[in-house]
Amino acid sequence: MTEHTRIEAYLPRLYGYALSLAGDHHQAEDLVQECALRALTAKNTPGDEPAYRAWLFRILRNAFLDRVRRERTAALSADEVNFAPDMEFWQGDERFITVLAVKLQMEKLPRRHREIVALIDIAGLSYAEAAVLLEVPVGTVMSRISRARRMLLEAIGSSNVRELPVRKKKGIG
């Protein structure tokens, strides 16, 4: 397997993660391309697949952070919103959790929350892998993903995005 083929398998997940960081489709594509270029020109590449995957996501995150620093835009910390530790169970209707609702509400999440959801649910990283990537303890990943999902569920529950009922066509006979 060539390095090209190897990295191609991760492009969709890298894109999902990049989108969670950048919040913009064009920038997400740029980030993935930059990540791929950095990976392809690296002198050493991790051999086993989990290490390779974590390495790729770290490259992408570093590329994003470099860009933030370079452009002097708001740093990641600017999105750090303190939420009250409201860990009551969600009372919403499960049927409202649709792909469309998630798409709409993910965009509104603070970047920090989008990032952890993307790492766990899109990239498929374990808590330990995400902790290494984000340079935080595993317990922090645990609470972050919990808060992010909680916020996402609340947003979905209070939005007015609902699936339309499927209307059956009337038959002739």
Next chain:
Amino acid sequence: MSDRRITFEMLNTYVDGELDAAATAEVARAVAEDPTLAREVAALSRLRSAVAESVEAPPISVPAPPSATGRRTAIAAGFAFALFVAGSVLVFNLDRDAGAEVLARAWQMHRGWSIEEVTAQPRPPSLLVRYAEAVPGAYVPDLSASRLSLVHATVAPFAGQRRALLAGYRGTRGCKISLLVFRSLDALGEALSPFRDGTNEAYGWRAGPLGYIIMSDGMDPGRFRLLAESVRETSRQHVPFDKETRLALRQSRDKSAPCMA
């Protein structure tokens, strides 16, 4: 009433398969006995699936890494530069000394800002007016259609007694472009004249009494050629790019690999 020993965080950890065996068994037992917890687990599982399906990645091409030759060229810029000047003089159709002086100075001016100013911010267009007065009639185009922002402008001594206006543009993927405008050298024609060596590329042309040189190190050749042609056209007409040109520049940029320099 829900089992209060089971927190929302634990349920998240449970659906992610991150609990140890004992905790997993405890949560599973609680979920089996409590409809509220069961509903929570169902909601979280559904949310995970919806998030995973929510991203539709567009076709993304993996850029080709720079060749070993290209990397060497980037590292040993000084050597490449010397070769570039020597090789380009023939194309420039000037006498050897004058051509070498022009190109050497042009690349020196380009590197003067592009290497150092990694944190340069986009400049307001009004700033250019002041600089443009130093080279009357100079036209500095808006290249935002190609996602290049003007980040640098200066006027500096150029070849002979000339002064040149240099406009530096930076893209979002490492591309850096310099546009140099100066009182024309007779040998420059109205058509694009290419000067190329490795990843260093430049095009020169004359528009009325002024000469233009546009320089890039590392931009995709096809994209750079289109950019140079578009800038040449707009420098002759002194009007912004039309809709078709903007679209072509945008598409060319989107299809091209990031800059290598």
